[in-house]
Amino acid sequence: MNERRIKVGVIGCGAIAQRRHLPEYRERKDVEIIAVCDFHLSRAKEVSEMFGVKNAYDRHEQLLADKEIEAVSICTPNHLHAALSIEAMKAGKHVLCEKPMAVTLEQAEAMVRSAEENGVFLMVGHNQRLMPVHQKAKQILQEGSLGKVLSFQTVFGHSGPENWSVDGEKSWFFQKEAAIIGAMGDLGVHKVDLIRWLLADEIIEVSAVYGSLHKTMTIDDHAILILKTQNGALGTVTASWTYYPNEVNHILFYCEKGTMKIGTDPEFGVIVEHIDGRRDQYHLDKIQTNGMDSQLNSGVIDHFIQGIVSKKGPEINGEEGLKALKVIVAAIKSADTGSTIKITN
Template structure:
C-alpha cells in the first residue's frame, strides 16, 4: 500500500506536534505545510524536510498532491478551511473544537457528508491513560451507572498571555472546555440536555487580553446525570504544571478520583524551579514522540488505513461545540439553557 500524503495547515506549536507523529508513522508521507505566516511555514517545513510550502490553503489544495489535511489553526478559522478541504475531497483531522459558530458546525458536517470525506476532531483526552482506565471501569459495570461528575481543566495565565497570540479572539471554553464537554459526554454515554453557567472576567483584561477568566458550568444530561465543569486560564504561572486537572466520576456502585497535575509521580527540583515534568500528554522516550496527544493523531492515521471508525466522530465534535454555544448563551442570559441540536 502506498503511503498517505498529508498536509498540515497551521505551523505553530501544535502543528509541530502533528509533524513529529507524521514523520514517524510508517504509513504517512508529510508533503506540505501551510501557514499564513510564510516564514513560520518554511521553518517547520525545513525542520521536518517537507518539500512543499504555502501561505494560502486554497493554493495548497489546488497544487499539492495530498490525501489528508491536519487543520491546526486558531479555532475560529476552522470553518472555512474545513469546508474548502472537504470540497477538495481531503480527509481531515481538525484540532478541537470542530468550529466556534453554529453556522460553521453545520457547514462542516454538510460538506463532509456531501463529499464523502472522513473527519475526526482531536479531542484527545479520550486517549489519556487515566481517563481511559476510568472509562474501562465504568464500562465494565464496577462503578454502576454514572450519577455525577466534576471536572476541573484549567491553564496557567501564560497560555493566554504568551502562548496564544489569538487568545482574545477565543475563549477558555473553546480551548479547554471542548475537552471537558467531550470527556463528560463520553463518560455518561449521553448527550447534554441543559446547561447553566456563570463566568468572571478582569484578571486577564488587566494583563491586556480581552477574554473571560473562568467559567463554572453545570451540565444536565438527558438521562438524568449531572456534571460540574470548571474552565479557566488564570491559574498562577508558578503552578508546577501548565494544566490544573482534577476529575471525579461517581456511579451507583463506586467512584474514581483523579489529580493529574498536583500528584507526586515525578517531581523535578533545580536551583531555579520546582516542577512536574509532563509524562502523559506530549513528551519523548528515546527520541520517539510519546503521550496521548500523539496517540490521538496516530489513531486518525491508523483508522484512515484500516477503514475503522474514529473514536471521536464528527457528530461527537459537532454536539460538543453546540453544548459550548449553549454555555455562552447561559452566561449571557443568566439562566439555564436547553442545548439546541
C-alpha cells in the same frame, strides 16, 4: 512490496502543529508530509525545514491544489476552522480539525454535511478520550461495579496559552476576532466531549458563568459550567487560564457504589474507592499537559490515520465534535443571559 504512504498537509504552523501534528505524522512510517502552510511564509519555511517537508506555502489554496495530498490537519485560529475545513473537504481531502471545530453551530453543521457530501472523513482533535487514564476509566464505568454515576466534577486549567503559544502574549488566543471563545472553547470543550464519552450519555441542560478574571483581554479566561445529563447525572466543568503555576486536569465521579478519581494522584492515574472500603489503584501514564514536551504521543494522529486506512473513519468524527460544541454554545448563551439552556441532539 512497499506499504502505501498517506500523503498529508498541515495548515497552520503554530504550537499545536509543531508539538503534536507534525511530530506524530513524522513518526508514522505510513505517512509522508507533503506540505505545510502558514499565513506567515517565514514561519512555514522554518517549520518545513524543522520537519524535512519539501513544500512551504503562505496560501492554503496552494496546498489544497496538490492532488497528491489525501489528508489535511487544520491548526489555525478558531475562526478559520470551518471555512478551511470545508474548502479542504471540497478538494477531496480528509480533515483533522483542531478544537473547537467551529465557533457557531451553523458552521459545524456545514462541516459535517461537507464531509458526507464529498465522501471524506472529518475528525476533531479531542485527544482526551485517547489518554490511557480515560480509557481505563471508561472500562471501569462500563463494567458497572460502581453502579450509576450520580454526579461529577471535572477541572482543566493552566496558566494560559501565552506560556506555550509560539506568539506568547501576542497569541491569537487572546484576540476576540480570531479566538471568539476563550478558556471555555480551548479547555472546556475537551472536558465536555470527555464527559459525554465516558458516561455514554448526552448533556441536555447547562447553566454557566464566565469572565476575564486576571488576563487583560476581551474573552474569557475562566468558566464554570453546571451540567445535567439525559440519565440524570449532575456535574460541573471548570475551564481556566488562571491556574498558577501548575496545570490541573482531573475528574471525580460520585457513583452509587463508590467514587472514581482520575488525575488526582501523582502516582496512580485512576483510583476507585468502593463503598465497602476496598480501594483499587492503577499505575497509568500521566494525563498529558500543555508543557513543551508533553504534546507528543497523544494518539490523535494515529486515530486519524487508522480511520483513513481502515476506511471506517475516526470515532471522534464531526458529529461528535458538533455535540460537544452544542454544549459550549449553550453555555455561552446561558452566561450571557443568566438563564439555564436546554440542549437538543
